[in-house]
Amino acid sequence: MKDDDLMAAVRQPFAGITMTMPLDAVIARGRSRRRRRRLPGLTAATVSAVAGVALVVSALGGGTGRSAPAPADLAAWTVVRQPSGIIAVTVRELSDPAGLQRTLNADKVPAVVVFDEPAHAGCDYSGHTLAILRKVLQRRPSATGAVFLIDPAAIPSGARLWLDVGSATARPSSPSPQPSAGKPSGIVRPGLPVWAVAITLLAPGRDCPSG
Amino acid sequence: MSPERDDFAEFYQASKDDCLRTVVASTGDRQAAEDAVAEAFARAWAAWRTVSRHPAPQAWVVRTALNANVSWWRRRRREVGLAGHGAGPPWRPGAGRTAPPADGLADSPVDQAIMAALRQLPARQREVIALRIFLDLDTAHTADALGIAPGTVTAHLARAIATLRENFMTHEDAEMQP
Numbered sequence: 001m002k003d004d005d006l007m008a009a010v011r012q013p014f015a016g017i018t019m020t021m022p023l024d025a026v027i028a029r030g031r032s033r034r035r036r037r038r039l040p041g042l043t044a045a046t047v048s049a050v051a052g053v054a055l056v057v058s059a060l061g062g063g064t065g066r067s068a069p070a071p072a073d074l075a076a077w078t079v080v081r082q083p084s085g086i087i088a089v090t091v092r093e094l095s096d097p098a099g100l101q102r103t104l105n106a107d108k109v110p111a112v113v114v115f116d117e118p119a120h121a122g123c124d125y126s127g128h129t130l131a132i133l134r135k136v137l138q139r140r141p142s143a144t145g146a147v148f149l150i151d152p153a154a155i156p157s158g159a160r161l162w163l164d165v166g167s168a169t170a171r172p173s174s175p176s177p178q179p180s181a182g183k184p185s186g187i188v189r190p191g192l193p194v195w196a197v198a199i200t201l202l203a204p205g206r207d208c209p210s211g
Numbered sequence: 212m213s214p215e216r217d218d219f220a221e222f223y224q225a226s227k228d229d230c231l232r233t234v235v236a237s238t239g240d241r242q243a244a245e246d247a248v249a250e251a252f253a254r255a256w257a258a259w260r261t262v263s264r265h266p267a268p269q270a271w272v273v274r275t276a277l278n279a280n281v282s283w284w285r286r287r288r289r290e291v292g293l294a295g296h297g298a299g300p301p302w303r304p305g306a307g308r309t310a311p312p313a314d315g316l317a318d319s320p321v322d323q324a325i326m327a328a329l330r331q332l333p334a335r336q337r338e339v340i341a342l343r344i345f346l347d348l349d350t351a352h353t354a355d356a357l358g359i360a361p362g363t364v365t366a367h368l369a370r371a372i373a374t375l376r377e378n379f380m381t382h383e384d385a386e387m388q389p
Contacts, residue, residue: 006376007344010236010329013322013347017235020225021249023220029249030256091247141242 020088024081079103085153091115091165092145104163109152111161112202136161137199146197156201164198219259223252226269226354229345234276239330244276251276269346270356271359328378336371339364 076095080088087107091100094115099112135154140147146165155161234244236342251272255262265271329337338357342348350368354361 003372006372006379007340009342009379010325010375011323011344014232017228017232017241019231019248021245023223026223026249026252027216027256029253030259032253087221088253147242165237186226 020082022080025078029078079107081107083102085151087150087152088147089150090145090147094165097165098131107152108149108153109161110159111150111163113163113165115165130154133199133201136201137163137197139197148197160202162200162202203208215259219256222255222263222268226272226346229250230269230272230276233273233345235331235343236345237273237277237338239326247276247279248272249278257324267346267348267352267356270348273342273346274356319341324378325375328375331378332371332374335359336367337366338373339378340371340375343368360376 074093074094076091077100078092079091079100082088087104087109089100089104097113097115101111104111104113132154136151138149138151140149150161230251231245231248234248235241238244238247255272255277262268262271268270296310332340335357342353342356348356349365350361353368354364357364
């Protein structure tokens with residue numbers, strides 16, 4: 001086998017791998033880096049807050065006349081609307097859930113966002129099956145946080161998406177934790193954080209009690 | 212759009228997939244690779260006036276992504292480390308999580324054999340051959356991107372090709388067995 005043939009064979013399994021992040025999101029992320037470089041005295045949190053305010057103004061229209069908000073890329077989380085209408089969300093830090101909720105709402109995702117709260121066993125699941133929930137939200141493997149795709153079109157009319165993102169560190173003394181309310185379960189290694197995304201759909205007019 | 216943005220957009224569209232494939236082949240972690248490549252392109256845009264004059268800007272992106280990946284691994288090791296960090300289907304309160312899905316890279320037995328052979332290569336050999344295969348970099352640019360001597364690139368490439376060929380031939384022989 002010639003070298004060229006060998007390299008073509010090695011290339012083949014990667015043919016389906018493509019970047020999903022749109023150009024606008026990359027540029028927004030780059031602009032964020034530029035801003036941070038220009039404002040060395042500000043903390044990352046301050047920059048995030050400033051960006052969050054700018055984002056809300058943008059989402060509300062802000063006189064720009066755009067029908068869709070620009071991709072939001074903050075240090076804590078990123079929201080990108082893909083051409084297919086799917087919303088890609090990456091949560092890296094459990095910070096500013098209200099900002100994430102506003103961003104999702106501006107992207108026409110009727111979501112209620114909480115971070116790392118206890119389970120809401122009293123939520124009204126309204127008979128929605130796991131099959132429906134799987135259509136609404138799909139997880140993506142990620143080493144750096146919680147990454148998931150939301151399909152707004154899959155959310156039943158009038159329903160709201162309750163989205164609970166959390167992380168927990170597996171305890172050294174509990175190598176095989178039992179499924180517990182509000183925390184991830186499954187096989188985890190002690191001392192290591194685990195990201196979890198809990199969702200449910202709230203029926204029109206119904207709410208999800210806290211605690 | 213500004214000419215600078217147009218220029219970057221053209222670069223991004225032309226090179227994003229091959230840059231991602233290079234980093235995936237080098238690291239074996241698809242999602243971490245996508246995060247790292249996105250970050251590298253963002254840095255490229257933040258410094259586009261400089262990066263655009265680089266003799267091989269796509270190699271700059273890959274190098275930056277690989278460095279970001281290394282930084283992330285070091286930070287992860289120093290702080291807490293990670294376990295099952297989020298793969299799987301939607302999880303509901305009270306519902307158990309299932310095992311993480313595969314990375315989706317390889318489907319056929321041949322693909323899986325190639326991926327297994329790549330994983331067996333030392334990291335530097337994987338990087339060298341990935342830069343050659345996906346970015347078509349010559350020895351000088353590969354050496355520049357990885358910060359190693361051209362002679363070292365040649366040696367790594369020769370060893371990597373020999374190992375891959377041996378694995379590939381072995382797999383083909385196995386498939387021909389009755």
